[in-house]
Each structure stands twice: as structure tokens, then as C-alpha cells.
Amino acid sequence: MFFSGIDQYFILLVIPAMIFSLAMQIMVKSAYRRQARVRNARGITGAQAAERVLRHCGVTGVRVEPTHGRLSDHYDPRHRVIRLSHEVYGGASVAAVGIAAHEAGHAAQHADVYLPIKVRNAILPVCNVGSWLALPLILLGMVLEFYGLVTVGLALFSLVALFQLVTLPVEFNASRRALRVIEAEGMLEGSDYAGAQKVLRAAAMTYVAALVMAVVNLLRVMLRFRRRR
Numbered sequence: 350m351f352f353s354g355i356d357q358y359f360i361l362l363v364i365p366a367m368i369f370s371l372a373m374q375i376m377v378k379s380a381y382r383r384q385a386r387v388r389n390a391r392g393i394t395g396a397q398a399a400e401r402v403l404r405h406c407g408v409t410g411v412r413v414e415p416t417h418g419r420l421s422d423h424y425d426p427r428h429r430v431i432r433l434s435h436e437v438y439g440g441a442s443v444a445a446v447g448i449a450a451h452e453a454g455h456a457a458q459h460a461d462v463y464l465p466i467k468v469r470n471a472i473l474p475v476c477n478v479g480s481w482l483a484l485p486l487i488l489l490g491m492v493l494e495f496y497g498l499v500t501v502g503l504a505l506f507s508l509v510a511l512f513q514l515v516t517l518p519v520e521f522n523a524s525r526r527a528l529r530v531i532e533a534e535g536m537l538e539g540s541d542y543a544g545a546q547k548v549l550r551a552a553a554m555t556y557v558a559a560l561v562m563a564v565v566n567l568l569r570v571m572l573r574f575r576r577r578r
């Protein structure tokens with residue numbers, strides 16, 4: 350099979366990227382665990398922090414709700430809801446304030462029509478289709494010796510990498526907004542502020558890892574395709 354099996358690109362590119370990605374996931378979990386145990390000096394819960402960020406940024410009509418799971422926090426732009434895991438929603442830890450403020454930062458981005466978000470939303474539907482259609486198209490193109498299909502497959506693969514690339518400014522900006530408001534509102538100070546910063550920085554690195562993974566997968570497919578042709 351063309352894409353199965355272990356080739357030199359898998360060993361040289363994919364395995365190091367997988368190790369990097371795994372290391373970043375361990376890092377974010379341990380940063381979260383550490384800061385989730387630290388109660389913030391003002392006793393502010395995640396839900397309160399999210400509300401305060403929304404108010405500070407003048408965002409209206411966004412609800413803050415608890416949701417199941419751990420580290421399942423996200424902003425749903427379609428329903429305009431910030432969903433926070435129970436630990437974050439009701440918890441008054443340093444991590445809870447950091448994460449909740451970050452999600453509220455996403456809500457503020459949507460309210461501002463922040464450009465990278467527009468780009469990301471525009472390519473998202475194609476990416477969803479592309480991520481499962483790219484490989485079959487390339488394989489079909491190879492079998493039929495119809496290289497136009499291979500090119501389309503490679504283009505879809507590139508789009509997935511582009512999506513991960515555009516995700517970076519979106520994530521970094523949400524954390525920047527969050528920390529700015531946390532500071533301006535005096536929600537966290539001193540070591541509490543530094544703790545929230547650590548959690549958000551670690552979370553950002555998982556998005557860097559996702560980009561590295563997408564680029565490496567694209568590179569591997571391109572290198573293997575070139576060798577076969």
C-alpha cells in the first residue's frame with residue numbers, strides 16, 4: 350500500500366512531530382492540573398471571569414453555561430454560548446479564570462469580526478470535507494493514473510495545514526485579550542496572574558503542535574508521491 354507501512358519520512362518527520370505533539374499535550378495537562386489546585390486570591394469563578402471579560406469588551410447576548418467533560422471549554426459562535434467545564438465554571442482557581450477569560454476572548458473576537466476568524470470560518474467547511482477526502486482522492490488518482498485528482502488531493506491537504514496556521518493568531522489573540530482584561534479588571538495579580546499566563550501559553554503550544562503535525566503529513570505525502578512518480 351502506498352500510504353501504509355513505515356518509510357523514512359515517517360521515521361524522520363512524523364514520529365518526531367508525534368512526540369512533540371504528545372509532549373505539548375502532557376505539558377498543557379500538567380500546567381492545568383497545577384493551576385487548577387491554586388485558588389485565586391479574590392475567589393473569582395470561571396463563570397464570573399467570563400462574564401466580566403464580556404462586559405469589559407462590551408459584548409452582549411452571549412450566555413455562559415456549564416458543560417460536561419474536562420478541558421472541554423469552548424465558545425460556540427453559532428449559538429453564542431461560552432461552555433465551560435464544571436471545574437472551570439464553578440471553580441475559583443487560577444486556571445479557571447484564565448481558561449474562562451480565554452473563551453470569552455473568542456466571543457469578543459466574533460463580536461469584533463476579527464479578520465483571522467473570518468478567514469478560518471471561510472475555509473472550515475472545505476477543510477472538514479478535505480480532511481477525509483484528500484487521501485482517497487490521491488489514491489484514486491494514483492490508481493487511475495489521473496494526476497489531476499492527486500493535485501486536488503494535495504491542495505486539500507494544504508488547506509488543512511492552512512487552517513491550522515490561521516488558528517494560531519486566533520488562539521494567541523484570544524489569550525492576549527483575556528490576559529489584558531484580567532489585568533485591567535484586577536481579577537488576578539502577582540503569582541495568580543503568572544499562573545494563568547502559564548496555562549494559556551501551554552494551551553497555545555498544542556495548536557503549534559497541531560500545525561507541525563499538519564505540515565509534516567502534507568510533506569510526507571508530497572515526498573512519497575514524488576518518489577512514486
Ligand SMILES: [Zn+2]
Pocket residue numbers: 451452455520523
Ligand atoms: Zn481558544
